Amino acid sequence: MTDLESRPTKRSIPVPNQNLESKPFWDAAKDGRFLIKRCSACDKPHWYPRTMCPFCASTDTEWVESKGEGVIYAFSVMRRGTAPYAIGYVTLDEGVSLLTNFIDYDLDALEIGQRVRLKWSPTGQSNPPVFTFAPV
């Protein structure tokens, strides 16, 4: 049983895995740019980013910069484990929903529908930061 009193207050987020398809995203993240994919054939955005559009199978997809703003679609605060943390989906203003963690929030004050904004969290050394979100 974990000693709740002595737990760390923040979950440390691991370094994200990269492959050849996702590398441009993480390279842009290092420059503070948050990219999503949009299909040039059907004009729909998608998440997570792929070379092939999951809606029309076109490989004519392009990276576009997102403003990184949206609303909480769903969330859950994990109360057990090494440190409490909030996982959730954010629906970006561009229309796609993504899985993330919330930071800089009151553990008991998150709400579905609440507006949130991208706030990069470092993962150490020369690693890329990750796309966490915080209440506006």
Next chain:
Amino acid sequence: MKMSVKGKAYVAGIWEHPLRYIPHRSTAQVHAQCAKGALEDAGLSFSDVDAYFCADDAPGYGAWSLADYMGLKLKHADSTRDGGSSYIVHAGHAAEAIAAGKCKVALITLAGRPLGSRAGLGEAAIRTESVVPQGSHGGVDEVPEAGFEGIWGYTTHNTYAMCAMRHMYEYGTTSEQLAWIKVAASHHAQWNEHARLRNVVSVEDVLESPMIADPLHRMDCCVTTDGGGALVVVAPEIAKSLKRPLVKVIGHGEALKGPRGGLDLDLTASAGVWSGQQAFTEAGITPTDIKYASIYDSFTITVLMELEDLGFCRKGEGGKFVADGNLISGVGKLPFNTDGGGLCNNHPDSRGGITKVIEAVRQARGEAHSKVQVPNCDLVIAHGTGGWLGTRHGAGTLIMERE
């Protein structure tokens, strides 16, 4: 009449990747490229595909990652691992499924980069402790969603919990209503001498148990147990030569669901919407005909959503449906999980599917515990959800009839 694949299926599309060294693409990309090539050769497109077959060269867990990557909407999936011969076996299994009317367009893919995976990324090829689907092939980096999702600490608890949160937000479902599912399971478990938890609990007990992942309490979660089970499925002539009650399969359905590109995300419905519809259509019956239901209860929310998805009540009305003992045998309208289910009895190796079929067969045979046996139990259903309800999951539905 003898059932055979003879003449029931055709190989309509083929495509072999032209390269022998692929350092510049992800493995998922190569799978998709092969898929596209074979579909184009056949004159078909991704939207025509209703069945997908892959082996353990496919990154991710079973068919989930690649099906979601390619945006497939499936009635049938098969990730049988049979080494290098997998794809021949898959072609045979595809023919069986097509002959049985389970699907019409089956896609089979193979791709791997034993040479190219060592090049390309160089210093960027970072291996981390991210959550990875078990049994992934080709390393974590090749699971296409891993870098974007594995870092957020997703567990079964908090991904199912997010679905509960959204269901509460959209439909006003309450923790008290969810608790009734555990209460009903505990009423059944008290009669099962092998059950992990045999105490009858109240709604208050559930609500007072520690919060694990909002809004799920400890008693909203299933037990962790060792154990196992087995099933034997036979041909009609064998069944009739044996001395056991005749319980026949009359309907089956399966489906996968993931975030599907992140547009129109809906965490309040599972793949059971599709697997259930297939099974009921094949069986030629409706949910009101069902006398007993084994419903996968990894968490209370799983049961509530599955009941809605299968059509036992309308979407959003699951909370009302499960309340006030409606799932308790002898008390309510739909007796469920009379062995105590995963919530109280057993969840061997964190996989509850087989015990769902076992208890449904006991009920159909009239061999359940006398305190929970449903009278004249001639039509039963076993339904399950595997994986992460809030990210990628599969659903299977089996309807059986006692002759």
